[in-house]
Amino acid sequence: MPATVLEPQPKGGRKISNARGSGVRAAELPGAAAGNKYLPPAGGLQPVNRGVNGPMSSNSSPKCRFERIAFLSAATPEATKAREDLISRYGAVDPDSADVVVALGGDGLMLQTLHRFMGKNKPIYGMKLGSVGFLMNEFHGPDLDDRLDRAEASIVHPLIMEATLMGGETITARAINEVSVLRQSYQAAKMRILLDGRERLGELIADGLIVATPVGSTAYNLSAHGPILPLDATLMPLTPIAAFRPRRWRGALLPDTAHVSIDILEAEKRPVSAVADHIEVRNVLKVSVAMDHATGLVLLHDPGHSLEERILREQFGY
Numbered sequence: 001m002p003a004t005v006l007e008p009q010p011k012g013g014r015k016i017s018n019a020r021g022s023g024v025r026a027a028e029l030p031g032a033a034a035g036n037k038y039l040p041p042a043g044g045l046q047p048v049n050r051g052v053n054g055p056m057s058s059n060s061s062p063k064c065r066f067e068r069i070a071f072l073s074a075a076t077p078e079a080t081k082a083r084e085d086l087i088s089r090y091g092a093v094d095p096d097s098a099d100v101v102v103a104l105g106g107d108g109l110m111l112q113t114l115h116r117f118m119g120k121n122k123p124i125y126g127m128k129l130g131s132v133g134f135l136m137n138e139f140h141g142p143d144l145d146d147r148l149d150r151a152e153a154s155i156v157h158p159l160i161m162e163a164t165l166m167g168g169e170t171i172t173a174r175a176i177n178e179v180s181v182l183r184q185s186y187q188a189a190k191m192r193i194l195l196d197g198r199e200r201l202g203e204l205i206a207d208g209l210i211v212a213t214p215v216g217s218t219a220y221n222l223s224a225h226g227p228i229l230p231l232d233a234t235l236m237p238l239t240p241i242a243a244f245r246p247r248r249w250r251g252a253l254l255p256d257t258a259h260v261s262i263d264i265l266e267a268e269k270r271p272v273s274a275v276a277d278h279i280e281v282r283n284v285l286k287v288s289v290a291m292d293h294a295t296g297l298v299l300l301h302d303p304g305h306s307l308e309e310r311i312l313r314e315q316f317g318y
Helices: 077-090 107-116 144-150 307-314
Strands: 069-073 100-105 124-128 152-156 159-165 170-175 178-183 189-195 198-206 208-212 235-241 252-255 260-265 272-276 279-281 284-291 297-301
Touching: 069 077, 069 107, 077 100, 100 107, 107 124, 152 307, 159 178, 159 272, 170 272, 170 279, 178 189, 178 284, 189 208, 198 208, 198 235, 272 284, 297 307
Parallel strands: 069 100, 100 124, 124 297
Antiparallel strands: 152 297, 159 170, 159 284, 178 208, 178 272, 189 198, 189 260, 208 235, 235 252, 260 284, 272 279
């Protein structure tokens, strides 16, 4: 299976200060009732003069927080129709030149959008029109101006993965949720774990191993019985998947400054793949993982529904 490769981001990019999950507080906004579907008013959404296609008139409403809004959607009929309705109201803007991008779909689309604008410091506001929406806001269209004005910002950092293949090639990719090392065949993977160059576990036999971010700690990491972390935690979960030896090892919590190296033992007999979110590299010999503090991703959420609040609620949602 051919690997999908994400090109490395340029080094020396702009570093966002106070970026360990800091939030920009805003006034409370009454949210739409959970589960409500957005229905446009009779006659469709009415256009809003935002100065996108020309100067605003003298009697226009006060300047909004974001003047140029771009809309991206999943390929589902519901998401596509919502995007068309919103464009008819707010105008069509090139996402690369927009002040904010509104993503209509599920968490899969949100991750794709965050990867697309990696390193560009562009705020992303998601609205749920998919099957999973942990990273998304409730979908409701007519008050989008007000919601964007009041939205709270969370800044998260991706992981950077370097995977060395059997042929000697090195592939670099970033992950917002997690980097996973997974067995490719019926044979369990055999791995050696080093932290900052020092061996910590000489041999792990398991289906795989996960290194997660705080925001990704509620995803695959949680399914593998790893810990949920607050968004501002300066930690990374290291979680085994179905560990066979050592049986009692349940993983570790690492400082987010640690460099994790995973050596694949008996790689030809026990082939292993490395996955950074949706980017898979097969037949690897070694995987290195570290937090990329120089890259910040800006997610916007409605007041009272921030990522911090969602992660906290997840810990009591049994």
